[in-house]
Amino acid sequence: MTAAPHGERRSPGMRLDIVSIFPEYFSPLDVSLIGKARERGTLDVRVHQLRDWTHDVHKTVDDTPYGGGPGMVMKPEVWGEAIDAIIADGRAAGSPAADSPITGSPITGSPATGSPITGSPITGSPATGSPITGSPITGSPATGSPFAGGPEASATPRIIVPTPSGRPFTQEIAQELAAEPWLLFACGRYEGIDSRVMREYGARMRVDELSIGDYVLAGGEVAVLVMVEAIGRLLPGVLGNVHSAVDDSFAPGAMRNLLEGPVYTKPPVWRGHEVPEVLLSGHHGKIARWRRDEALRRTVANRPELAAAIDPETLDKHDRKLLDELAFRVGPEDMAN
Numbered sequence: 389m390t391a392a393p394h395g396e397r398r399s400p401g402m403r404l405d406i407v408s409i410f411p412e413y414f415s416p417l418d419v420s421l422i423g424k425a426r427e428r429g430t431l432d433v434r435v436h437q438l439r440d441w442t443h444d445v446h447k448t449v450d451d452t453p454y455g456g457g458p459g460m461v462m463k464p465e466v467w468g469e470a471i472d473a474i475i476a477d478g479r480a481a482g483s484p485a486a487d488s489p490i491t492g493s494p495i496t497g498s499p500a501t502g503s504p505i506t507g508s509p510i511t512g513s514p515a516t517g518s519p520i521t522g523s524p525i526t527g528s529p530a531t532g533s534p535f536a537g538g539p540e541a542s543a544t545p546r547i548i549v550p551t552p553s554g555r556p557f558t559q560e561i562a563q564e565l566a567a568e569p570w571l572l573f574a575c576g577r578y579e580g581i582d583s584r585v586m587r588e589y590g591a592r593m594r595v596d597e598l599s600i601g602d603y604v605l606a607g608g609e610v611a612v613l614v615m616v617e618a619i620g621r622l623l624p625g626v627l628g629n630v631h632s633a634v635d636d637s638f639a640p641g642a643m644r645n646l647l648e649g650p651v652y653t654k655p656p657v658w659r660g661h662e663v664p665e666v667l668l669s670g671h672h673g674k675i676a677r678w679r680r681d682e683a684l685r686r687t688v689a690n691r692p693e694l695a696a697a698i699d700p701e702t703l704d705k706h707d708r709k710l711l712d713e714l715a716f717r718v719g720p721e722d723m724a725n
Contacts, residue, residue, distance in 0.1 A: 402566075403432045545570040
């Protein structure tokens, strides 16, 4: 999985760097919507072998944890060299962020308008010199946007660290990340990455520790595949129909805190099961009402905690009547009907 050959002109897009000790894990990014987005230049995906930045014969990336306990912890030195080298490469090549960051909604807006990254990804021997020098970026990360600091901020990736101890990765966060011009994913293994790595880079750029669920995996690679697909499909031109993302479960707007209802296609009858008559009616208002009702029903049944978080101000009289029929209440007990 490489970048475009040197000198080949590609349309501008988002740069994704992924660092892992199992780069072969990411072959699925060559297929389907994400693969097509890479071919078009909407996504510039570069996968790096973390062990390339080790200096011992065994290419060691982990060590025993301070304080004792089972498992191993990934060493900060190797991660520091890898991240420094990737950032230096992005700055030298001219990252998308250095020209013009993406603004607005990733669904309805435009992709980054800066120059695409060309040339080969970082391979072979790691950078062995000093880390990036110059004035560090100071201040606080800008909520929901790339770090707005000094001159280096315009050529700095947002770092994503998948971990079960992170904040939940949601559709809203996917929307936020889809507006970034450059993301760097750090795939931990074993007991995770030495916490000083996140502290070091979090002082200079935006670092997010994110979890895809309340369970533990063998490493961050699967989580990164999930996040990249969720983010990539929101980029302009990736989906065949832009409205597909608008009607997704959890999508901001009418579908916030709602699961998408059941879907149907031809034939109208299959093994005795009929498509709901309203969907064959051609009456757009009734179809929209049915779909919202089904979304409410499914959310109450499968994710009651999401339904409980619905803003009562977004419910109309019909919504409230349906929720009463389902014996489900949103908001305070004395909510007006």
